[in-house]
Amino acid sequence: MKYQRIKGTQDILPEAEPYWAHVTSTVQALARRFGFEQISTPMFENTALFARGVGEDTDIVSKEMYTWLDRGKDGEQGESLTLRPEFTAGVMRAYIENGFASRPQPQKLYSVGPIFRREKPQKGRYRQFHQFNAEIIGSDDPVADFEILLLTHTLYRELGFKNLVFQINSTGDPECKPRYVAALKQYLLPYADKLAPTDRDRLERNPLRVLDSKERETLPYLSGAPHIVDYLNDDCKKHFDEVLSYLSAVDIPYQINHRLVRGLDYYTKTVFELWGEGLGAQAALCGGGRYDGLIELLGGAPTPGVGFATGIERIIMSMQDQGIEPPALARPQVFVAYLNEAAKLVAVKLVTDLRNAGVGARIAFGGRSLKAQMKDADRTGCRFALIIGEDELKTNSVILRDLGKSEQASVPMADLQTWVTNLIDVRTTPPQEEQPESAAEEAK
RNA sequence: GUGACCAUAGCUCAAUUGGCAGAGCAUCUGGUUGUGGCCCAGAAGGUUGCGGGUUCGAGUCCCGCUGGUCACCCCA
Numbered sequence: 001m002k003y004q005r006i007k008g009t010q011d012i013l014p015e016a017e018p019y020w021a022h023v024t025s026t027v028q029a030l031a032r033r034f035g036f037e038q039i040s041t042p043m044f045e046n047t048a049l050f051a052r053g054v055g056e057d058t059d060i061v062s063k064e065m066y067t068w069l070d071r072g073k074d075g076e077q078g079e080s081l082t083l084r085p086e087f088t089a090g091v092m093r094a095y096i097e098n099g100f101a102s103r104p105q106p107q108k109l110y111s112v113g114p115i116f117r118r119e120k121p122q123k124g125r126y127r128q129f130h131q132f133n134a135e136i137i138g139s140d141d142p143v144a145d146f147e148i149l150l151l152t153h154t155l156y157r158e159l160g161f162k163n164l165v166f167q168i169n170s171t172g173d174p175e176c177k178p179r180y181v182a183a184l185k186q187y188l189l190p191y192a193d194k195l196a197p198t199d200r201d202r203l204e205r206n207p208l209r210v211l212d213s214k215e216r217e218t219l220p221y222l223s224g225a226p227h228i229v230d231y232l233n234d235d236c237k238k239h240f241d242e243v244l245s246y247l248s249a250v251d252i253p254y255q256i257n258h259r260l261v262r263g264l265d266y267y268t269k270t271v272f273e274l275w276g277e278g279l280g281a282q283a284a285l286c287g288g289g290r291y292d293g294l295i296e297l298l299g300g301a302p303t304p305g306v307g308f309a310t311g312i313e314r315i316i317m318s319m320q321d322q323g324i325e326p327p328a329l330a331r332p333q334v335f336v337a338y339l340n341e342a343a344k345l346v347a348v349k350l351v352t353d354l355r356n357a358g359v360g361a362r363i364a365f366g367g368r369s370l371k372a373q374m375k376d377a378d379r380t381g382c383r384f385a386l387i388i389g390e391d392e393l394k395t396n397s398v399i400l401r402d403l404g405k406s407e408q409a410s411v412p413m414a415d416l417q418t419w420v421t422n423l424i425d426v427r428t429t430p431p432q433e434e435q436p437e438s439a440a441e442e443a444k
Numbered sequence: 445g446u447g448a449c450c451a452u453a454g455c456u457c458a459a460u461u462g463g464c465a466g467a468g469c470a471u472c473u474g475g476u477u478g479u480g481g482c483c484c485a486g487a488a489g490g491u492u493g494c495g496g497g498u499u500c501g502a503g504u505c506c507c508g509c510u511g512g513u514c515a516c517c518c519c520a
Contacts, residue, residue, distance in 0.1 A: 004493090007511070059518050063445075086520090115520075120445075122514060131520060198517080214516090262519095284520060311520030339478055370478050378480035389478050403480065 008119070008127030010313075019316045022326035024112060026159060027132045027312075031110040034151050036134055039109045041090040043116075047080040053089030053298055055265030057206070060085045064117040083116035087133035088266075088291070088307060089298070095137055096300040105138035108147075112312075124314050135307035137295070142242035145270045145290060145306050149243070152274060152286055152308055153252050159315065160324040166247070167257040168272040170240040171208075172232050174293065177268075180231035181207050191221045211259040227258045239269055266291040270306065285318060286310030332360035335377035335385045335403075339370060343388040350386060350398070350416075357420050378403060 005011060012020060031038070047067050054061050065085050070078030084090055091109060094100075100107050111133045118127055134151055136144040149166060156164050172180060185207045192200055196215030203210055211222065232240060247254050254272075262271045271289035288308025295303040319326070334354055338347040347363055354361040362380060364373040370387070377385045387399040387408075398416060401408035411419055 004511075064518085117519080119518075121512085125519075129520065264519095286520070309520065314520055335480095337479080369473090371480075372473085374480040376480085385480080387479070391478085399479085401479075406480085408479085 006127070008121035008125075010126060010128075016316070018326040018329050019319065020312070021329060023159065023312055023315055023319075024132075027112060027155060028110075030151065030155055030158065031132075031134060034108070034147065034154075036108040036110040036151075039091060039094060039111055040113065041084075041087075041094050041111065043114060044081050044083050045090050045093065047082040049089050049093055049298070050082050050085060053092060053266065053294060054086060058264055060117065060264070064119055066116050066118055085117050086115060086264075087111050087113075087131060087309060088135065088294070091133070091135055091307075092137070092295050092298050092300070092305070095303075096295065096298060100137070101301055101303065106144060107137045108134070109137065110134040124311075124317055126313060130312040131309045132312060133307065133309040135305055137305040138303055139306075140239075140292065140304035142239050142270075143246060144304075145239075145243045146246040148288060148306050148308050149247060149252065149272065150250070152288070152310065155310070156274065156285070156315075159319065161318070161322070164253070164274060166252070166254040166272050166274055167260050168244070168254045168270070169257050169260040170229060170232060170236055170269050171261060171267055171271050171289070172228060172236050173268050176231055176233040176236055177228075180226070180228045183226050183231060184208070184211070187225055188221065195221065208261045211261050222259065225258075229256070229258070236269055243270055262287060262289060266294045266297070268292045272308075274310075285314055330360065331381055332362045333383045334359055334361040335373075335380065335382040336361060336363045337370060337373040337377065337385055337387045338364060339387075339389040342393055343390070346388050346393065347386075350388070354420060359420060 028038070047065070050065060051061050056062065066083040067080060068082075070081050072078035091111060095107065095109075111131075113130065114128050115131050116128050119125060121127060132155075134148060136147060149168075153164060153166070171177060185203065188195070188203055188207065188210060192203060194217065195203065195210070196213065196217045199210045199213050199215055199218045202213070210218065211225065213219070213222070229237070229240065244254065244256075260271060260273060262273075267289040269290040269292065271287075273287045274285045286308055288306070290304070290306040292304040293302075294305060295301070336347045336351045336354075338344045351361045351363040362377075362382060364376060368376075370389075374385060383403055385399075385401040385403055387401060389399075392398050392410070395410075396413045397410050398413060399408050400411045400419060
């Protein structure tokens with residue numbers, strides 16, 4: 001066992017494929033149904049993009065990035081590069097760089113792919129994990145916020161989650177946010193020496209973060225804290241109310257969570273999270289919000305935006321915890337077995353014809369006994385076996401065996417085309433009785 | 445980054461007060477000529493995570509490292 005996985009990374013095994021295929025295809029189909037287009041940006045960017053876009057003081061930038069110095073020309077030191085710790089900054093860079101401001105606004109873009117954060121791994125937390133990300137760039141209309149919320153809600157609902165409730169709040173804008181922060185600080189200051197040590201620290205550096213503290217000593221003082229919604233200016237207040245009214249209009253439940261503030265610097269106005277079960281301390285299934293100043297910060301024209309990201313692994317883990325089963329994957333329905341070298345040649349042609357006709361087929365490998373081949377046919381869940389032996393070669397026919405019914409018939413090779421045509425229906429029909437075919441499934 | 449617990453075959457786990465590393469499942473091959481599931485037999489599979497130490501002798505005791513799990517921090 002010389003080589004092993006890098007800490008915090010994972011091998012996604014075939015057993016997990018039904019979940020991954022289901023979640024990723026659902027996500028993509030849904031994004032397209034909502035009118036989003038896919039954008040795929042590089043997995044690494046200039047370090048400065050993330051430092052600026054995510055915020056120097058965030059945990060992500062200050063201690064969780066995979067950063068290295070690239071090689072420059074003639075042995076000189078190259079630029080500092082970083083594996084993306086989130087999608088948004090890279091998507092914004094692409095928006096600016098590709099002149100998306102000259103396309104019809106707003107632009108609705110989604111991405112799916114790996115994200116890297118150098119954290120200590122635990123349940124539901126990996127150093128390389130996958131996100132589905134969606135952004136609406138170029139509109140400050142509250143209906144854009146609503147679209148993002150509706151997209152996430154629809155996603156989880158269609159995946160089979162029940163009782164979904166958004167945690168939602170507004171963090172105001174650069175005009176009203178500071179007023180609230182001052183008020184919050186003023187309220188907390190008298191209790192400063194009674195707060196948990198970490199929160200005393202936060203009170204100085206980032207008072208907003210005291211709000212979502214989980215420290216026992218701090219909690220009693222938070223209930224009386226001022227609410228940011230009471231400090232919003234007219235614009236932010238109106239925006240927030242509108243978003244909520246749209247949610248109500250389509251009966252999407254939400255809770256205003258006055259203590260919800262998100263860790264990334266760029267959020268303005270709407271912020272939200274959705275919590276899942278079975279994730280231990282990593283309850284957040286997704287998070288998102290509005291980031292009206294971000295594009296300008298990154299060198300573009302002032303452009304509003306709103307978006308969200310969700311973790312694929314966390315979705316799958318939560319599904320498993322709640323017993324939500326993904327649909328079975330389609331797999332080959334026909335197994336071609338043979339008895340000698342001459343028959344093998346016919347089998348090769350046969351399996352090729354089947355596949356060209358759109359029928360999923362497997363061919364036996366190696367000089368194994370027919371018994372071993374049939375066992376393989378059974379284990380791989382095929383519904384039919386085609387067997388070619390000496391007699392079949394002589395009579396130019398094949399044996400077609402129905403593995404479910406344990407019936408078989410000799411079919412002239414000439415008629416096989418008809419059989420194949422009938423089998424094409426089999427291709428599109430999901431497998432009926434699932435045979436337990438792997439150790440992993442039986443072990444469960 | 446901090447703390448707690450854990451590490452034996454592909455998987456799930458055994459192994460008396462330190463005394464020859466085992467089972468079930470999975471894998472492969474058979475159970476007479478060319479047929480799957482059930483059953484039976486056999487085979488293969490381990491430097492007990494890695495490296496030190498104590499001891500006549502270490503899977504077992506001690507130390508370090510690596511990895512895993514859970515929690516803190518923060519987040520997906």
